[in-house]
Amino acid sequence: MKLKRRPQPPAQETVISLIDVMFFLLVFFMLIGRMDATAPFEVSPPVSTTGESLPRGGTTIAVAENGMLALDGETIQRPALLARIRDLLAKKPNLFVRINAHAETRLTHLLPLVTALEQAGVGDVILVVTPNPA
């Protein structure tokens, strides 16, 4: 005797749980992530145990080991950089500048830049460091 199986309807794939997980991941990455412009060259910031928490916002100047400069991810020469900073200051007088300098960069590349920023009217200049848990 041949038994016939009753044809079963195709199982419905529930996408609700998938959407829940994706929404959770989306919110997680939006909250945790920091969308800063990365430098176009390698920058490994100096290590410090006494650093303070890095504020969001502002503009970022990256300084490579050989002194090359980048403003918000774009390579730039120093005169053009200072002109751009002056433009930004005209729009936002309380602008703060983050300097993301490589740990091995000589101070002859960094300190004149800090002085020039100060002379341009930047009130707050901070140096990005990597926290050392030790």
Add this chain to the structure above:
Amino acid sequence: MRLTRRKRNMALITMTPLVDVMMILLVFFMVTSSYLDLDMVPMVQSEAAGQAAPAAPAPTLLVRITASGEARLRGQPLTAQALASALQDAPNARVLILPSGGANVQGLVSAIETATRAGANNLRVVRLEADR
């Protein structure tokens, strides 16, 4: 005569476009975000955030950073203890850090770190080299 409307099926909300958009957003945030844990050290502070100028000139402690990155106070290698005892002798002293142009950023940050641990709250980085 009574007309009866044919019963319509309930419109199904299609989830596929929503999932597609969320997937694109998710990948966007995963790729563009950076998850580096970074801190900062102030280099220049505005007058409002910085300290008010003292009425009387404060004594100065000069910390030199050699080209090799070694910090020295009064000719001796800089330690947090040495600077802390110097600050005890002269409270409110201004700590000036004078680095050699040959020193690197890590040397400067280490000197600032030592001074901060010693309790220096009036810290300034100075330089002698002419701007080029």
